[in-house]
Amino acid sequence: MAKSPHLSRREFGAILTAFLGTVIGAVVGLPAIGYIISPALKTQSKEAWVPLGPLDNYPVGVPTLFTFTRTKVNGWEKTVNSYGVYVFRKEGGEIEAFSNLCTHLSCRVTWQAEAGEYICPCHDGHFDTQGEVTFGPPPRPLDKYEFKIEDGNLSILLREA
Amino acid sequence: MSTAQKVYTWLDERLGLTGIYNVVLDRKVPKVNWWFTLGSASLFLFVMQGVTGIFLTVYYVPSPDHAYDSIQYIMNGVSFGWLIRGIHHWGATLMVVVVSIHMLRTFYLAAYKYPREVTWLTGVVLFLATLSMGFTGYLLPWNQRAYWATTVGTEIPGTAPLIGPLVTRVLRGGADLSAVTLARFFSVHIWFLPAIIAATIGIHIYLVIRLGISSIPDKDD
Ligand code: HEM
Ligand code: FES
Numbered sequence: 122m123a124k125s126p127h128l129s130r131r132e133f134g135a136i137l138t139a140f141l142g143t144v145i146g147a148v149v150g151l152p153a154i155g156y157i158i159s160p161a162l163k164t165q166s167k168e169a170w171v172p173l174g175p176l177d178n179y180p181v182g183v184p185t186l187f188t189f190t191r192t193k194v195n196g197w198e199k200t201v202n203s204y205g206v207y208v209f210r211k212e213g214g215e216i217e218a219f220s221n222l223c224t225h226l227s228c229r230v231t232w233q234a235e236a237g238e239y240i241c242p243c244h245d246g247h248f249d250t251q252g253e254v255t256f257g258p259p260p261r262p263l264d265k266y267e268f269k270i271e272d273g274n275l276s277i278l279l280r281e282a
Numbered sequence: 283m284s285t286a287q288k289v290y291t292w293l294d295e296r297l298g299l300t301g302i303y304n305v306v307l308d309r310k311v312p313k314v315n316w317w318f319t320l321g322s323a324s325l326f327l328f329v330m331q332g333v334t335g336i337f338l339t340v341y342y343v344p345s346p347d348h349a350y351d352s353i354q355y356i357m358n359g360v361s362f363g364w365l366i367r368g369i370h371h372w373g374a375t376l377m378v379v380v381v382s383i384h385m386l387r388t389f390y391l392a393a394y395k396y397p398r399e400v401t402w403l404t405g406v407v408l409f410l411a412t413l414s415m416g417f418t419g420y421l422l423p424w425n426q427r428a429y430w431a432t433t434v435g436t437e438i439p440g441t442a443p444l445i446g447p448l449v450t451r452v453l454r455g456g457a458d459l460s461a462v463t464l465a466r467f468f469s470v471h472i473w474f475l476p477a478i479i480a481a482t483i484g485i486h487i488y489l490v491i492r493l494g495i496s497s498i499p500d501k502d503d
């Protein structure tokens with residue numbers, strides 16, 4: 122039989138089925154893919170400016186601890202992390218903001234006024250007012266935060282590892 | 283012969299695809315009406331619930347600490363989570379309705395009679411399992427409604443004489459609703475019941491194919 126130039130009933134059916142199949146496949150498939158991959162596409166900002174209050178709160182010459190917590194949200198789970206910052210205002214007006222995490226194994230150091238040093242309770246690491254290691258196992262000086270002062274208020278830049 | 287046809291012929295020769303098609307789909311049926319589509323509709327809904335349910339388990343956590351929050355996350359945090367949960371939620375209700383009407387139609391049209399008694403009996407298993415899916419799924423959001431509905435629901439068999447209190451304790455996995463209850467309801471909802479339903483659908487549909495569809499009874503029947 123000579124082939125008619127027109128679309129046969131069967132051919133039309135096949136094309137229509139393929140077309141509708143593709144549409145239905147996309148309507149069902151695309152949301153399914155989005156559903157699976159969407160958590161991977163969401164990124165939490167890794168940087169945040171944390172306000173530490175008026176600079177006047179921090180006495181000159183004495184390292185002063187400021188503590189705060191930040192909540193990290195992963196899906197349905199919230200993790201609260203606590204941070205400690207030693208703000209040190211020097212006589213000359215210079216400022217340093219040290220993390221209170223020991224650079225050895227991350228215990229919390231505390232400022233000991235009598236010793237004039239930060240001392241770590243875990244393995245007796247010592248750091249001077251500049252954060253330099255003076256004694257014990259810590260391999261490097263205390264970490265410093267980047268900071269800014271706006272209208273007399275101090276903020277530090279928190280960077281997530 | 284086109285390539286597609288060649289591939290099909292090659293496969294058909296080895297797998298007997300045409301045979302399956304003829305037996306399963308190209309069956310002779312008496313003159314029937316739309317009520318006869320409800321079994322297929324039930325099957326479709328079961329598959330749909332299965333697929334959306336599998337997707338929900340990607341984020342749902344069956345623990346009292348996280349169940350509620352994980353569902354909030356599905357609804358607000360995940361793309362199309364509201365859609366997948368919505369389909370599963372409304373599909374559950376629809377499936378109970380459709381399966382029930384399917385049962386009523388086979389009852390009113392006397393389709394359960396010889397030789398289809400076993401089809402009916404497997405249907406009873408399917409009906410009860412479908413209702414149990416609804417009961418176990420209802421607890422999973424672990425919100426107030428779920429918690430108290432299940433408290434009441436597990437209390438009911440407790441009124442039966444002798445074994446009642448034991449049944450309540452077995453359902454709850456202890457004296458009270460707890461993490462144990464949530465975990466076992468989840469397990470029954472996603473493993474035990476779907477396995478039972480899938481296997482029973484297999485027998486049910488084997489029988490439908492083997493015995494053919496009954497015709498609508500007339501005055502002489
Ligand atoms: C998950 C639930 C179920 C599925 C997937 C299912 C599936 C099916 C299918 C596809 C048919 C073919 C005819 C038609 O669609 O009407 C059928 C027939 C039948 N079903 Fe079901 N069914 C289910 C539940 C039930 C229940 C709850 C009962 C009754 C207790 C039942 C009793 C029957 C009977 C007696 C037939 C034979 C009907 C005839 O030959 O005319 N089914 N079922
Ligand atoms: S952790 Fe601080 S000295 Fe070891």
